Amino acid sequence: MSTKEGPQASRRGPYAKSTERRQAILTAAHAVFAARGYRGGSLQDVADRAGMSQTSLLHYFPSKSQLLLAVLNWRDSITGDGTAPPDPEESLVDAVLRQARFNEDVPGVLELYTVLCGEAVTEGHPGRPYFTNRFEELRRSYTRQLRELAGEGRLRPGVDPEVAAASLIGLWDGIQTQWLLAPDKVDMAGCLRGYLELILLPE
Amino acid sequence: MSTKEGPQASRRGPYAKSTERRQAILTAAHAVFAARGYRGGSLQDVADRAGMSQTSLLHYFPSKSQLLLAVLNWRDSITGDGTAPPDPEESLVDAVLRQARFNEDVPGVLELYTVLCGEAVTEGHPGRPYFTNRFEELRRSYTRQLRELAGEGRLRPGVDPEVAAASLIGLWDGIQTQWLLAPDKVDMAGCLRGYLELILLPE
Numbered sequence: 001m002s003t004k005e006g007p008q009a010s011r012r013g014p015y016a017k018s019t020e021r022r023q024a025i026l027t028a029a030h031a032v033f034a035a036r037g038y039r040g041g042s043l044q045d046v047a048d049r050a051g052m053s054q055t056s057l058l059h060y061f062p063s064k065s066q067l068l069l070a071v072l073n074w075r076d077s078i079t080g081d082g083t084a085p086p087d088p089e090e091s092l093v094d095a096v097l098r099q100a101r102f103n104e105d106v107p108g109v110l111e112l113y114t115v116l117c118g119e120a121v122t123e124g125h126p127g128r129p130y131f132t133n134r135f136e137e138l139r140r141s142y143t144r145q146l147r148e149l150a151g152e153g154r155l156r157p158g159v160d161p162e163v164a165a166a167s168l169i170g171l172w173d174g175i176q177t178q179w180l181l182a183p184d185k186v187d188m189a190g191c192l193r194g195y196l197e198l199i200l201l202p203e
Numbered sequence: 204m205s206t207k208e209g210p211q212a213s214r215r216g217p218y219a220k221s222t223e224r225r226q227a228i229l230t231a232a233h234a235v236f237a238a239r240g241y242r243g244g245s246l247q248d249v250a251d252r253a254g255m256s257q258t259s260l261l262h263y264f265p266s267k268s269q270l271l272l273a274v275l276n277w278r279d280s281i282t283g284d285g286t287a288p289p290d291p292e293e294s295l296v297d298a299v300l301r302q303a304r305f306n307e308d309v310p311g312v313l314e315l316y317t318v319l320c321g322e323a324v325t326e327g328h329p330g331r332p333y334f335t336n337r338f339e340e341l342r343r344s345y346t347r348q349l350r351e352l353a354g355e356g357r358l359r360p361g362v363d364p365e366v367a368a369a370s371l372i373g374l375w376d377g378i379q380t381q382w383l384l385a386p387d388k389v390d391m392a393g394c395l396r397g398y399l400e401l402i403l404l405p406e
Contacts, residue, residue, distance in 0.1 A: 035325050039243025111324050118321015121314050121383040122238050132384045139381075139388075160397065167394045170377025171370055178342075178373060180324040181335045185342075191370045194363065198401040 022060050024050045029071045034112035037119050038068050038127065065126035072116070072130050079109055092145055093196045096168075100189045103176070107183075110176050117173070139165050149200065159199045171195055225263050227253045232274045237315035240322050241271050241330060268329035275319070275333050282312055295348055296399045299371075303392045306379070310386075313379055320376070342368050352403065362402045374398055 028049035032041040043064050047054040061067040079102070086095055103110055120127040142165035149155050155164075172192060179186040231252035235244035246267050250257040264270040282305070289298055306313055323330040345368035352358050358367075375395060382389040 037240055037242050037322055037325075039240050040322075114324050115321050117380060118318050119240055119243075121317050121380060122240075128384065135381050135384060136388070156401075158400070160393075163390065163393055163397045166378060166381060166389055167374055167398055170379075170381060170394065171374040172377065173380060174373025174375065174377035175369060176373075177320060177324060177376060178338050178369060181331065181338060185339070186369055187366065190363075190366055191373060194366045195370055195374075195398075197361070198359075 018060075021050075021052070021056075025052075025057055025060055025067070026071055026074050029067050030074070030112055031108070033068065033071060034108055034115060037115045038064075038125070039119060043067070068116070068126055069130060071112070072127060075109060075112060079103065079106065086141075086145060092149065093193065093200070096172075096192050096196060097189050100172070100192050104179075104188065107180065110180060114173075114177055114180060135169065138169050141165075142168055146199070154201050154203065156199055156201055164199050168192075168195060168199075221263075224253075224255070224259075228255075228260055228263055228270070229274055229277050232270050233277070233315055234311070236271065236274060237311055237318060240318045241267075241328070242322060246270070271319070271329055272333060274315070275330060278312055278315060282306065282309065289344075289348060295352065296396065296403070299375075299395050299399060300392050303375070303395050307382075307391065310383065313383060317376075317380055317383060338372065341372050344368075345371055349402070357404050357406065359402055359404055367402050371395075371398060371402075 025046065029041075029046045032045045032049060035041070036045070043054055043057060046067070047057045050057065057067075061070060079099075086092070090098075116127050117131050119125055120131040122128075139162070143161050146155060146159075146161035146164055150159075150161055155161065175186060175188050175191045179188045228249065232244075232249045235248045235252060238244070239248070246257055246260060249270070250260045253260065260270075264273060282302075289295070293301075319330050320334050322328055323334040325331075342365070346364045349358060349362075349364035349367055353362075353364060358364065378389060378391050378394045382391045
């Protein structure tokens with residue numbers, strides 16, 4: 001998703017303008033929800049930060065919950081949603097560590113994820129279906145990859161691919177939270193590598 | 204912990220009455236913060252739920268952040284804070300699985316923990332020091348236990364006690380979140396047992 005705006009932007013007319021304003025709203029909403037959560041951050045906060053009225057904002061995103069889903073999808077477009085088919089040239093370990101290192105450079109995105117994912121376990125939270133589906137797809141994707149590795153004799157005997165998939169995702173989320181609270185004391189990539197080295201056998 | 208109001212309540216005098224009211228506020232705040240988070244839940248919501256005025260509530264807990272810390276400490280008194288010295292008669296695996304099974308029976312307590320821990324990664328959240336310290340103490344406690352097991356030759360060669368301690372805590376938190384969203388699809392105790400079986404060698 002490119003958001004480049006060259007000198008030709010004004011020549012591109014109302015459509016480009018509308019894209020710019022949507023983008024400004026998403027950026028503002030990302031910051032507000034990351035700092036205060038979905039329930040704690042108001043549409044007025046987002047409008048203020050985007051430099052527009054709440055009425056203008058509602059023209060682009062008719063409700064706060066629609067804005068939340070747009071922010072979550074936008075986040076996926078930045079970090080990858082983790083459910084894209086794996087690159088056949090890259091090992092599971094390399095892919096996980098590459099993503100983990102990338103994430104260390106975007107703490108604001110991790111913060112948004114952590115705050116919203118925590119809130120989403122509550123009844124009636126508009127992000128709940130998003131996170132429920134996300135975890136289900138991630139578990140399916142990693143289970144598939146681990147089953148393939150098991151077929152190649154690369155999974156440690158006794159490791160259940162489904163349990164290991166859920167555990168890898170859980171460890172990743174949990175260690176991110178610890179890292180956000182104490183970045184100097186927690187080695188995110190080291191914990192992920194340690195886990196993968198436990199479940200995989202060397203080639 | 205009873206909040207019963209029997210005919211004897213008045214006979215127990217003002218101290219007992221005060222304890223009861225504090226307890227009623229904590230129960231109400233637990234429910235409100237678990238459902239809406241700290242930022243999303245208001246003192247008025249808590250007062251309404253406890254059946255008293257906000258002024259009365261502030262008599263017992265002078266600020267919302269003090270109420271939050273009281274709720275977190277109360278939660279620790281229910282579930283154990285995980286940093287008590289381990290029972291020398293109980294193995295690490297048994298202790299972790301016992302706690303995980305206990306937690307499955309108190310989803311509301313897990314929900315509160317998950318929502319507040321997620322919020323706490325944000326700047327200026329009054330729960331941030333609590334969670335930062337909690338993770339630090341937990342990492343220290345599990346590192347110590349794993350080092351002892353290493354001394355007995357029970358830790359798999361190559362496993363770093365510090366990395367494994369942070370990973371165990373991370374996995375536990377992360378898998379709890381997945382379980383809260385899809386209790387039928389995630390085997391919390393199975394994931395924890397799987398991890399411990401990977402890092403420990405049989406006796």
